Amino acid sequence: xxxxxxxxxxxxxxxxxxxxxxxxxxxxxxxxxxxxxxxxxxxxxxxxxxxxxxxxxxxxxxxxxxxxxxxxxxxxxxxxxxxxxxxxxxxxxxxxxxxxxxxxxxxxxxxxxxxxxxxxxxxxxxxxxxxxxxxxxxxxxxxxxxxxxxxxxxxxxxxxxxxxxxxxxxxxxxxxxxxxxxxxxxxxxxxxxxxxxxxxxxxxxxxxxxxxxxxxxxxxxxxxxxxxxxxxxxxxxxxxxxxxxxxxxxxxxxxxxxxxxxxxxxxxxxxxxxxxxxxxxxxxxxxxxxxxxxxxxxxxxxxxxxxxxxxxxxxxxxxxxxxxxxxxxxxxxxxxxxxxxxxxxxxxxxxxxxxxxxxxxxxxxxxxxxxxxxxxxxxxxxxxxxxxxxxxxxxxxxxxxxxxxxxxxxxxxxxxxxxxxxxxxxxxxxxxxxxx
Amino acid sequence: xxxxxxxxxxxxxxxxxxxxxxxxxxxxxxxxxxxxxxxxxxxxxxxxxxxxxxxxxxxxxxxxxxxxxxxxxxxxxxxxxxxxxxxxxxxxxxxxxxxxxxxxxxxxxxxxxxxxxxxxxxxxxxxxxxxxxxxxxxxxxxxxxxxxxxxxxxxxxxxxxxxxxxxxxxxxxxxxxxxxxxxxxxxxxxxxxxxxxxxxxxxxxxxxxxxxxxxxxxxxxxxxxxxxxxxxxxxxxxxxxxxxxxxx
Numbered sequence: 001x002x003x004x005x006x007x008x009x010x011x012x013x014x015x016x017x018x019x020x021x022x023x024x025x026x027x028x029x030x031x032x033x034x035x036x037x038x039x040x041x042x043x044x045x046x047x048x049x050x051x052x053x054x055x056x057x058x059x060x061x062x063x064x065x066x067x068x069x070x071x072x073x074x075x076x077x078x079x080x081x082x083x084x085x086x087x088x089x090x091x092x093x094x095x096x097x098x099x100x101x102x103x104x105x106x107x108x109x110x111x112x113x114x115x116x117x118x119x120x121x122x123x124x125x126x127x128x129x130x131x132x133x134x135x136x137x138x139x140x141x142x143x144x145x146x147x148x149x150x151x152x153x154x155x156x157x158x159x160x161x162x163x164x165x166x167x168x169x170x171x172x173x174x175x176x177x178x179x180x181x182x183x184x185x186x187x188x189x190x191x192x193x194x195x196x197x198x199x200x201x202x203x204x205x206x207x208x209x210x211x212x213x214x215x216x217x218x219x220x221x222x223x224x225x226x227x228x229x230x231x232x233x234x235x236x237x238x239x240x241x242x243x244x245x246x247x248x249x250x251x252x253x254x255x256x257x258x259x260x261x262x263x264x265x266x267x268x269x270x271x272x273x274x275x276x277x278x279x280x281x282x283x284x285x286x287x288x289x290x291x292x293x294x295x296x297x298x299x300x301x302x303x304x305x306x307x308x309x310x311x312x313x314x315x316x317x318x319x320x321x322x323x324x325x326x327x328x329x330x331x332x333x334x335x336x337x338x339x340x341x342x343x344x345x346x347x348x349x350x351x352x353x354x355x356x357x358x359x360x361x362x363x364x365x366x367x368x369x370x371x372x373x374x375x376x377x378x379x380x381x382x383x384x385x386x387x388x389x390x391x392x393x394x395x396x397x398x399x400x401x402x403x404x405x406x407x408x409x410x411x412x413x414x415x416x417x418x419x420x421x422x423x424x425x426x427x428x429x430x431x432x433x434x435x436x
Numbered sequence: 437x438x439x440x441x442x443x444x445x446x447x448x449x450x451x452x453x454x455x456x457x458x459x460x461x462x463x464x465x466x467x468x469x470x471x472x473x474x475x476x477x478x479x480x481x482x483x484x485x486x487x488x489x490x491x492x493x494x495x496x497x498x499x500x501x502x503x504x505x506x507x508x509x510x511x512x513x514x515x516x517x518x519x520x521x522x523x524x525x526x527x528x529x530x531x532x533x534x535x536x537x538x539x540x541x542x543x544x545x546x547x548x549x550x551x552x553x554x555x556x557x558x559x560x561x562x563x564x565x566x567x568x569x570x571x572x573x574x575x576x577x578x579x580x581x582x583x584x585x586x587x588x589x590x591x592x593x594x595x596x597x598x599x600x601x602x603x604x605x606x607x608x609x610x611x612x613x614x615x616x617x618x619x620x621x622x623x624x625x626x627x628x629x630x631x632x633x634x635x636x637x638x639x640x641x642x643x644x645x646x647x648x649x650x651x652x653x654x655x656x657x658x659x660x661x662x663x664x665x666x667x668x669x670x671x672x673x674x675x676x677x678x679x680x681x682x683x684x
Contacts (some may be wrong), residue, residue, distance in 0.1 A: 209571070278570065325553050341528065
């Protein structure tokens with residue numbers, strides 16, 4: 001049994017933000033109360049061994065749920081695998097992660113869905129929930145067997161990494177997925193507008209002579225998918241929103257009652273295109289980093305609820321792949337181990353976002369949208385839980401990272417504010433930054 | 437002045453003093469090239485590697501001859517016959533060159549930023565002989581040298597660069613270098629090839645060649661690649677030449 005004393009509890013599921021004691025027993029939250037006495041706690045332990053944690057100055061909140069990670073297994077285990085990725089997750093404060101389907105082979109049938117789920121269980125760290133593709137082979141044509149894949153454990157469907165270019169296929173997907181109640185996750189990117197662009201089109205791309213991707217490459221597809229969701233009544237989730245225009249479109253669609261949610265990635269909230277240097281392939285990401293104005297719109301959208309969730313889009317790559325000239329390096333930032341800390345340091349400390357909103361957007365909202373357990377500390381819920389120390393600072397060092405990837409913009413930089421204890425179903429899996 | 441730089445990667449980050457120093461040296465060197473016996477011991481015992489990933493006639497030959505005039509030993513890596521064709525990355529090639537202890541590497545590469553990338557890896561100097569659509573500093577230095585020969589001090593002069601500015605490393609390097617010397621630079625071309633974000637280089641943009649010509653001291657016409665028509669950036673050579681062709 002665990003007794004977290006005098007800890008600041010943030011649980012958006014019960015509108016709670018205050019100093020409390022938390023008791024965990026048998027893998028579940030037993031209760032959250034004010035100032036329990038030792039006798040009371042020992043009575044509740046009923047002879048079970050008790051570990052007490054002094055929570056003063058620290059926060060406890062539900063384990064984060066990341067709806068967008070690339071774990072690269074099967075097929076690209078040189079970049080990451082489900083074991084290393086789920087270890088990285090709990091090191092970073094995530095107790096549930098959704099694994100994207102663009103592996104090799106792509107996850108487009110029930111057997112592969114069950115493989116990913118099973119690998120997650122074998123790893124035994126974060127809960128790993130597979131996302132299936134929308135179309136067979138991720139080719140943007142025929143739909144996958146959505147009902148069968150849901151029965152095998154699929155949490156959502158997405159051709160992420162590629163956009164479904166054919167609007168009729170997207171319409172059919174939104175319509176058919178209603179059978180499952182699961183959302184279609186859309187990677188909004190018009191192939192022709194994006195072309196072989198390397199970064200956001202703007203003054204920075206023009207100065208460096210890098211081919212630009214216009215903001216419209218995302219927003220025209222956002223507009224299309226919102227209209228299709230509205231027409232079909234389908235359940236739409238928009239991945240990695242990065243432009244002002246997209247935020248405006250989503251805000252308006254929500255007032256019309258469209259069944260849509262959207263996520264934003266930490267790097268789009270923190271960096272912008274003018275910070276990219278020609279040799280910084282670590283900041284090469286898709287969708288590309290936007291302008292300062294975009295960054296402001298995204299923060300505003302997250303504050304007012306237009307953007308429902310934060311998601312990492314953890315995209316691990318090998319050093320050899322990133323150690324190339326900009327145009328030849330792959331897109332993607334590995335972020336499971338740094339994302340929460342980066343958001344704390346760059347957005348919560350400067351008071352751009354409240355910690356309560358961050359936790360809501362990174363645990364409660366994903367649980368609600370994807371119908372997952374977790375995202376709450378209500379009594380009786382599984383104890384997926386994070387103890388966060390706002391004063392803990394760490395140099396992000398290659399030797400400490402448990403992900404296989406090193407493509408993080410924070411490498412060799414100091415971040416402050418880290419999860420120092422993480423429980424999955426009441427089992428301690430990370431302590432003092434070490435994965436157990 | 438004492439030359440402090442390890443590399444020449446672009447004119448954007450080069451100081452006016454550095455640019456003037458190079459132009460002054462070039463003037464002296466040009467006199468030497470007019471002599472019957474043109475050989476200097478300046479780089480004797482030094483090795484220079486030409487690493488060209490793109491076709492080139494003038495730039496490559498110029499670098500090779502310049503190195504030989506200065507007494508260096510030159511080698512060329514013919515990319516098509518090298519391990520690059522077996523998939524060796526620029527990073528690996530750089531490590532190989534590093535192990536061979538070359539003193540200077542001249543790089544031409546189709547990717548913007550490749551020269552900066554190489555310079556970060558190598559202890560030896562790197563001269564950028566054109567990286568993607570980013571910079572071509574030595575071409576711009578030569579253009580500036582020629583302009584100064586013809587016009588004297590360039591401060592306050594007006595240079596018009598017409599054509600496919602968006603895809604041109606020569607235009608970018610000239611814009612940086614010329615503006616540092618006090619030149620007013622104007623880019624001219626259709627909006628698809630001279631988009632508004634090019635303003636970030638500090639230059640004036642216009643789509644009207646006839647309006648830009650009066651008062652211009654120098655007009656540079658950039659080469660137009662036919663593949664740009666295929667990608668829809670302009671409708672035809674016919675219309676392009678009507679709008680942006682230089683006629684007397």
